[in-house]
Amino acid sequence: MRVxxxxxxxxxxxxxxxxxxxxxxxxxxxDNFYSGSRANIRHLLPHPNFEVIRHDVVQPVWLEVDRIFxxxxxxxxxxxxxxxxxxxxxxxxxxxxxxxxxxxxxxRVLLTSTSEVYGSPQQHPQxxxxxGNVNPIGVRSCYDEGKRVAECLMMDYHRQNKVEVRIARVFxxxxxxxxVNDGRVVSNFxxxxxxxxxxxxxxxxxxxxxxxxxxxxxxxxxxxxxVSDFVGPVNLGCPDEFTMKxxxxxxLQLSASRARVxxxxxxxxxxxxxxxxVSLARERLGWEPLMPLREGLERTVRHFRAxxxxxxx
Numbered sequence: 001m002r003v004x005x006x007x008x009x010x011x012x013x014x015x016x017x018x019x020x021x022x023x024x025x026x027x028x029x030x031d032n033f034y035s036g037s038r039a040n041i042r043h044l045l046p047h048p049n050f051e052v053i054r055h056d057v058v059q060p061v062w063l064e065v066d067r068i069f070x071x072x073x074x075x076x077x078x079x080x081x082x083x084x085x086x087x088x089x090x091x092x093x094x095x096x097x098x099x100x101x102x103x104x105x106x107x108r109v110l111l112t113s114t115s116e117v118y119g120s121p122q123q124h125p126q127x128x129x130x131x132g133n134v135n136p137i138g139v140r141s142c143y144d145e146g147k148r149v150a151e152c153l154m155m156d157y158h159r160q161n162k163v164e165v166r167i168a169r170v171f172x173x174x175x176x177x178x179x180v181n182d183g184r185v186v187s188n189f190x191x192x193x194x195x196x197x198x199x200x201x202x203x204x205x206x207x208x209x210x211x212x213x214x215x216x217x218x219x220x221x222x223x224x225x226x227v228s229d230f231v232g233p234v235n236l237g238c239p240d241e242f243t244m245k246x247x248x249x250x251x252l253q254l255s256a257s258r259a260r261v262x263x264x265x266x267x268x269x270x271x272x273x274x275x276x277x278v279s280l281a282r283e284r285l286g287w288e289p290l291m292p293l294r295e296g297l298e299r300t301v302r303h304f305r306a307x308x309x310x311x312x313x
Contacts, residue, residue, distance in 0.1 A: 002026045004065040004107075006057050006098060007072035009036030011177050012112070012170075014044075015218050016069060021047055023222070028063060032056040035074040040177050057094030058086075061101065067225060068109040070098045073146070075114070075184075084142035091146030092153070099157040099165075108164040110225045111154050113233060115171040115274055116144045125275040128169065128233050138269040151233065158231060166224050171237025171276045175214030175296060176303035186211065186297070189248055190304045193257035203266035205245035210275045212238040213291035213299075223285040230284045237276035238289040250294060254301050 003020050007013040008029030013036065020027050026049045029041060033054065044050045055061055057072045073090045074080040080087040095111065102109040118126045119134030134144045157163040174186040182188075192199045220236040242250075248261045281287045 002065045003067040004028045005069045006030045009041050013071045014040035019218050060097045071112045080143040087142040088146040091150045095150040095153050102163050110166040113147045113169045117148050120271040125277040127277045140269045167232035169233050169235050172209050172211050173217045189251040193251050193255040193259050198262040199248045201244045208241045208273045210238045212289050213296035216289040220287045235276040241275045
């Protein structure tokens with residue numbers, strides 16, 4: 001099986017490339033290295049079945065592949081809000097180009113959509129049947145609406161052109177290879193704690209998220225791609241819910257840090273609660289997350305210790 005992974009040098013993408021190689025696939029990693037990193041895939045370069053192409057999915061690409069995992073798009077607010085026009089072009093034009101490629105070579109294509117399509121949800125927990133509550137003109141809309149359009153494109157190519165598609169809605173994911181400057185809450189807290197800096201909570205700390213370890217999410221993506229008769233969308237995330245205060249305290253304990261927790265003004269359009277209903281994934285994929293948050297955070301803190309040069313991994 002020859003597999004293309006767009007965004008393959010990113011946090012999720014590099015773990016996926018690693019998994020696919022272990023499963024015996026030939027893997028082409030496509031990345032423009034905007035938010036991805038060569039360090040994430042350096043250990044894969046000697047593998048005889050691994051190839052890297054520097055390319056921006058906003059531009060068409062011509063390859064012969066059997067499967068396409070379309071992950072390319074910055075997922076952290078710090079990165080996707082830096083150039084919002086580029087972000088939405090990546091979601092829209094990048095998805096069109098990947099679907100065009102899939103149509104030409106008759107490949108199956110999987111889109112990593114996001115829990116952000118639910119916006120600030122009025123349904124809790126969120127099921128795939130929920131249409132969401134998204135601000136179309138807010139500062140996060142370049143990512144939220146971009147992914148919603150990408151899902152639309154996937155389904156239209158599927159209905160009109162019979163392209164084989166899969167849609168995964170990925171909830172907050174964490175783990176080794178997150179960047180120091182990633183900008184999401186787990187990496188922010190881990191890095192701050194290890195540096196002895198304040199852990200800043202935006203809002204009063206009662207807002208919740210559900211955190212899934214990267215290996216669990218990768219397993220869900222592979223299962224979804226391999227299943228023969230299920231398009232999705234399907235939620236991939238952890239149904240355990242934690243407040244920002246609880247997360248901060250857990251990180252402080254695991255890092256043995258004396259840093260303080262401080263509070264700042266809430267960010268615009270930041271959802272108050274986010275938690276997936278994963279019953280569909282259990283039913284159709286035989287999948288559910290296995291990694292407890294405390295153990296996953298311990299591994300993540302260890303990763304950041306090594307990256308920051310504080311100790312060996």
